[in-house]
Amino acid sequence: xxxxxxxxxxxxxxxxxxxxxxxxxxxxxxxxxxxxxxxxxxxxxxxxxxxxxxxxxxxxxxxxxxxxxxxxxxxxxxxxxxxxxxxxxxxxxxxxxxxxx
Amino acid sequence: xxxxxxxxxxxxxxxxxxxxxxxxxxxxxxxxxxxxxxxxxxxxxxxxxxxxxxxxxxxxxxxxxxxxxxxxxxxxxxxxxxxxxxxxxxxxxxxxxxxxxxxxxxxxxxxxxxxxxxxxxxxxxxxxxxxxxxxxxxxxxxxxxxxxxxxxxxxxxxxxxxxxxxxxxxxxxxxxxxxxxxxxxxxxxxxxxxxxxxxxxxxxxxxxxxxxxxxxxxxxxxxxxxxxxxxxxxxxxxxxxxxxxxxxxxxxxxxxxxxxxxxxxxxxxxxxxxxxxxxxxxxxxxxxxxxxxxxxxxx
Numbered sequence: 001x002x003x004x005x006x007x008x009x010x011x012x013x014x015x016x017x018x019x020x021x022x023x024x025x026x027x028x029x030x031x032x033x034x035x036x037x038x039x040x041x042x043x044x045x046x047x048x049x050x051x052x053x054x055x056x057x058x059x060x061x062x063x064x065x066x067x068x069x070x071x072x073x074x075x076x077x078x079x080x081x082x083x084x085x086x087x088x089x090x091x092x093x094x095x096x097x098x099x100x101x
Numbered sequence: 102x103x104x105x106x107x108x109x110x111x112x113x114x115x116x117x118x119x120x121x122x123x124x125x126x127x128x129x130x131x132x133x134x135x136x137x138x139x140x141x142x143x144x145x146x147x148x149x150x151x152x153x154x155x156x157x158x159x160x161x162x163x164x165x166x167x168x169x170x171x172x173x174x175x176x177x178x179x180x181x182x183x184x185x186x187x188x189x190x191x192x193x194x195x196x197x198x199x200x201x202x203x204x205x206x207x208x209x210x211x212x213x214x215x216x217x218x219x220x221x222x223x224x225x226x227x228x229x230x231x232x233x234x235x236x237x238x239x240x241x242x243x244x245x246x247x248x249x250x251x252x253x254x255x256x257x258x259x260x261x262x263x264x265x266x267x268x269x270x271x272x273x274x275x276x277x278x279x280x281x282x283x284x285x286x287x288x289x290x291x292x293x294x295x296x297x298x299x300x301x302x303x304x305x306x307x308x309x310x311x312x313x314x315x316x317x318x319x320x321x322x323x324x325x326x327x328x329x330x331x332x333x334x335x336x337x338x339x340x341x342x343x344x345x346x347x348x349x350x351x352x353x354x355x356x357x358x359x360x361x362x363x364x365x366x367x368x369x370x371x372x373x374x375x376x377x378x379x380x381x382x383x384x385x386x387x388x389x390x391x392x393x394x395x396x397x398x399x400x
Contacts, residue, residue, distance in 0.1 A: 009149055
């Protein structure tokens, strides 16, 4: 996934996370995370962000994340929104929920 | 997988781009949770809400609650994208807004079926409900309600409807024709009839009056926009003790007559007709279903 512009997704409201994604040519992924539950969940939040970027083929990007107590599904959703906005694409491959098939 | 016939006294709208409300939606006791991708989401955030509802449906558990998503209309270009996400995420019911004709339902069903096939989901797993929000839609209500086997119900969307009629919402007289049409269309098709929202959340008296009216008309339930409206709504739909006692007596009299091998039952000297039995059974079913859901929530 080729990122072509800086994007943001999410809000600063409780239970949400604001993700800013800046394209980079190289240097891998850097994550600057602020969270009011940093001590307990900081590593988990970073993992979700990193996994979502990797899964969507983003190899180089600078992420600024301000977390307000978001669940993993919210972090994933906001990351995906930021990625596809930065790539100016809507070709997301929606996956089927387990047990639905 | 959706359930065609179930308790739907309350369908609570939850804005699709609000993670906190989505997280807490199941705790308030509504029978159905309706995640909204349409009117409560700004145009610039449609993508964001779609990702959020998709991820929430895939990962959160909503207990005994029915999950519904109100998509954007197919003509907007957004509705198809919404379907691609929410059908794969396993939503139980898709609410189609602005349904003007049976063709709108058929078009939406065709897309749902295509997505189910492409995704390897059993065809027919996803239910639908149609919201009627225009004069055309009301006049076509009977055809709309019979347009798909997937339909679990038809609903009135009053705000757009009164605008189309060139009036405003007042004491409810302006909605009488639409409500009657939608209710009769639903009953003729054997599906649920669901009433519109009551927007003034601070006016509980007005809300209860409207809920009482739609229950009298025969509606199965109503959309709500605030958790505060759920309890008063369920109270309106809860059968009164004297009605329950009468219904139980009717069913006992029927059981006794059956045990005697008699085809005719009577109670206090009056013969019990078939519609009386049907109403008594429906009342007891409603009470039992309401009690069961309360027990699950208490656990």
